[in-house]
Amino acid sequence: MPETVISAQKLDLTFETNDGPVHALKDITLDITEGEFVSLIGPSGCGKTTLLRVIADLEQPTGGSVSVNGLTPEQARLARAYGYVFQQAALLPWRTIEDNIALPLEVMGLDAATRTSRIKSNLELVNLSGFEKKFPWQLSGGMQQRASIARALAVEPDMLLMDEPFGALDEIVRDHLNEQLLKLWAKTKKTVVFVTHSIPEAVFLSTKIVVMSPRPGRIYEIIDCSALGTERSLDIRETPEFLKIAHQVREGLKAGHSYDD
Numbered sequence: 001m002p003e004t005v006i007s008a009q010k011l012d013l014t015f016e017t018n019d020g021p022v023h024a025l026k027d028i029t030l031d032i033t034e035g036e037f038v039s040l041i042g043p044s045g046c047g048k049t050t051l052l053r054v055i056a057d058l059e060q061p062t063g064g065s066v067s068v069n070g071l072t073p074e075q076a077r078l079a080r081a082y083g084y085v086f087q088q089a090a091l092l093p094w095r096t097i098e099d100n101i102a103l104p105l106e107v108m109g110l111d112a113a114t115r116t117s118r119i120k121s122n123l124e125l126v127n128l129s130g131f132e133k134k135f136p137w138q139l140s141g142g143m144q145q146r147a148s149i150a151r152a153l154a155v156e157p158d159m160l161l162m163d164e165p166f167g168a169l170d171e172i173v174r175d176h177l178n179e180q181l182l183k184l185w186a187k188t189k190k191t192v193v194f195v196t197h198s199i200p201e202a203v204f205l206s207t208k209i210v211v212m213s214p215r216p217g218r219i220y221e222i223i224d225c226s227a228l229g230t231e232r233s234l235d236i237r238e239t240p241e242f243l244k245i246a247h248q249v250r251e252g253l254k255a256g257h258s259y260d261d
């Protein structure tokens with residue numbers, strides 16, 4: 001049996017703002033097992049990013065609990081259990097690609113030889129070998145995101161937390177990166193938690209889709225995508241199985257949303 005690596009139990013988070021409390025997460029209970037690819041999907045403001053940030057110890061819940069690899073989020077952060085990839089690549093413009101990837105490795109105190117070998121192997125993984133001496137601005141948006149994925153992987157985390165990493169890219173580049181990410185996931189066997197607004201992206205990538213709804217942010221439905229198998233090419237998007245799951249997600253989003261309006 002695969003192990004549960006992320007477990008959220010009755011998670012609640014209310015932000016106190018000048019306009020009053022904002023109930024960002026309500027009663028979130030979710031288990032993610034090792035090696036799963038889980039997407040969080042839902043309309044703007046339903047708490048996707050907040051949930052990811054709670055897992056990453058960037059926000060503190062006001063109720064309930066989360067464990068990551070059996071640790072508290074803080075312990076898991078200190079143990080570098082996960083790499084975090086943001087919507088914008090967030091690479092330092094004055095550092096080359098290799099120096100950007102080296103940064104967290106320097107913070108970890110790794111020696112130069114280990115740093116060099118991790119930079120090399122992770123740039124290979126994201127098909128960016130040969131670009132180590134370039135600066136971020138010399139790379140396309142898609143390449144910059146691949147570099148930021150390499151940086152996240154270089155610390156050798158068990159899991160990747162990805163907050164709309166391809167949201168700012170055009171659809172053709174996004175399709176390509178989705179295919180590459182799926183290959184990378186198959187190769188590295190990391191557990192991935194992935195925030196997206198895109199139904200096709202969620203269905204294409206995921207083993208499980210968490211449909212969320214807003215005000216307060218909560219889980220409306222969890223949809224299993226294992227019927228699509230793990231070997232997926234973009235052509236799969238034309239198949240009845242794919243369209244059926246996409247329809248189910250769309251219906252879930254509609255139903256979850258209308259609940260409030």
Ligand SMILES: Nc1ncnc2c1ncn2[C@@H]1O[C@H](COP(=O)(O)OP(=O)(O)OP(=O)(O)O)[C@@H](O)[C@H]1O
Binds near residue numbers: 015042043046217
């Ligand atoms: N630091 C904060 N202070 C106050 N309110 C916040 C804070 N962070 C998020 N919120 C509010 O919490 C709710 C959930 O926000 P969150 O960013 O998690 O949603 P989301 O589903 O990721 O949205 P999007 O798809 O637009 O990124 C929103 O109403 C948002 O305004």
